[in-house]
Amino acid sequence: MRLIGLLLVAAGLLAACTAFAGRWVLALDTFASFMPLFGVAVLLGLLLARTRAALALSVLALIPVGVAVLPEWTRPIPAARAAQVRIVTHNVWHDNPDPAETAQTILDAHPDVVLLQEANGTFRPMLAALRQSLPYATDCPADCELAILSRWPIGERDYFLKDHAGQSFGPPLLWARIQPPGAPAFTVATLHYVHPGPEQAKRRAELALALAGVPHDDWIVAGDMNLTPWAAAMREQDAALAPLTRFTRSLASWRRPVPVLPIDHLYAGPDWGLADARRLPATGSDHYPLLVRIGRR
Template identity: 30%
Template sequence: MRNLWLTFRWGLEAAAAALALGAAAAAVGAQGGRWNDKLDLLAHFALIWLAAGAVAFILSWASPSVLRGTLIRLAALVAVLAAGGLILPDFTRPRSPRAEASAPHQVKVVEFNAWNIHSDPDRVAAWIAAQNPDLVVVIEPHPALETRLRQATGLETYSADNIVVAARHPFIRTRVNWDVHDLPGQGFYLNWPVVYGFDGKPFAFVGAHQGWPIPSRRARSEALHLTLTLDTIDRPSAILAGDFNSTQWSFLRRQAEAGIGLERRDRALPSWPARLPMLNGRAFPIPFLPIDHVYAGGLWRTVKVERGPKLGSDHYPLIATLAWDGPVGGDPSRWPGR
């Protein structure tokens, strides 16, 4: 029995060592993403390296050797500190003052990558309707979803560039930037209508779907193109939502956000995976990549941002409630929210 127990402890020690060394190497390597785009890929998985380091630290106490256990704990601490260094800036970055739940002139924004035919359009439309949203962005919609969404919510919809957007009132203008499809690699999608605002002036409500962070050359070109596109609109009043296939732990994402010039309102809110495309859509219990984001200009205050339930897609939806903090005017019957 003693030998069996010792063998079990050796097994835990080996698992702890593998987790600690692997997580430490990945988390430290991810810090090199400041200078190397290939290493920056590791930064997207910061939550994984943090969790692996924490688990390794706990398991290390089962080691039958004081020295080996100490070395494993040191490696685990390196993993936790290096991964934490990637995550911490998202909590310490400057943020605009939040709005109270009772703040006037609010809009509720729903963003969701529906993953095409993998999600039931009736179920998705019913859930969105239950949120009573004012603005909606659905990426990769089921072919029938636009009609179902309009019927279930009563919102005005516009479908283009594999994105459906919806609002309470008819759009003032609609636009699709087809030239982004000339970029190399996976497509980059933009659909941005113009909506009547609380100040009586139009504002841009942009739905976006950007490609993976690899190859990095294409990812950088997409970020630059989005920045140049936003240069043509009034940023302080704009809202941007979509699937960016990129986490805020990434140095490339941080550079892209600096160019976007809008404040990201979600924080450490993983939206992928709900299902794993690589395992025939098998359900996954815990999301670990925050790749769906909601941005807004300086005239909006954040009331709250939440993650929605599983709806059949590999993504979870995001629900962001924003309050207008600018001048008020115009026709109240055309205001975008409540």
């Protein structure tokens, strides 16, 4: 057992160092998604080995794990004075085998705004059902997989941001201006990144540049970002999207039935504070839906 434990610690050290190198080598950053699991493997190996060599290797392994994971738990998130807006974000999955159950789970959360990804598959017929309770919705081209539904009226809306000449800029992004009665209007947007790699890096850079070009203090941006909080790419995005703040903190949302990776996220501008964020019950999707309650600061 000691040999097995020592090998487990050594493997955890190698994996953690490889993942940490993703700060400099984009192709390795994908491994950072599993950084907490590498830490668990190291601790389990130390428990089995119980040798000085295992202890020394464990300390070395837990340094990159700690550097990657701890900032997620210590970063500040502004608090709301009161919960005023309930937002559900959910990748409903193209091949969802139970779209009706998925729609019911969304409705049971009593959301004010719903942001959906992969809504152009088996879930599409359920959009009409959702509109019984969320009567305001965005239009999107036939090849668009995104959807926004709202309990409150929607003003301006579009697919992609547009400049004064009407030219699209930024990544594929569905946005809408929500107009709650008796309260200031605000903008919500949803998007779906491809898997980590050069194309995703391009879209992340486009998003940061696009948001920098519009008034974004009251913006809320959420979706399936295919990034975990301990990836270098996520830290880069957090910095690039400032003053928007990521309100989701390590909410594992993929993959059903045992969620391990927190890859669905919500950002909000400086007008907003967080009341709470939680994972909703499993649906027919391979992702779990998230409910985020926010309010004005």
